[in-house]
Amino acid sequence: MHWLYLAIAVVLEIAVAVSAGKAQGFKHRGWTAATLLTGALGTYFLSRALLTFDVGVGYALWTSLAGVGITLLGTLVFGQQLTWHKAIGIALVIGGVVGLQLTSAS
Numbered sequence: 001m002h003w004l005y006l007a008i009a010v011v012l013e014i015a016v017a018v019s020a021g022k023a024q025g026f027k028h029r030g031w032t033a034a035t036l037l038t039g040a041l042g043t044y045f046l047s048r049a050l051l052t053f054d055v056g057v058g059y060a061l062w063t064s065l066a067g068v069g070i071t072l073l074g075t076l077v078f079g080q081q082l083t084w085h086k087a088i089g090i091a092l093v094i095g096g097v098v099g100l101q102l103t104s105a106s
Helices: 002-023 029-049 055-076 084-103
Strands: none
Touching: 002 029, 002 055, 029 055, 055 084
């Protein structure tokens, strides 16, 4: 179940990034509310996942996977450019996340 909680937290963290960008410095109330709500829910699900994961590993998984997701979403949906430098960075992040999980006690 902890993997499901972590996956939900990652999706919500991606939603935080999108909402915060659309809020434009908290000028748009609807997007501001979405940012705060998804941030709170994401933190809740992260805290549930951290009941099983080591805190350092769980937090690293959450931030890394969300960062990769945001980068890919930006490329696929928002027309941002995915350079080979970014692709290498994504591969390194994924390799680091896998390495953390393989060496953790969970």
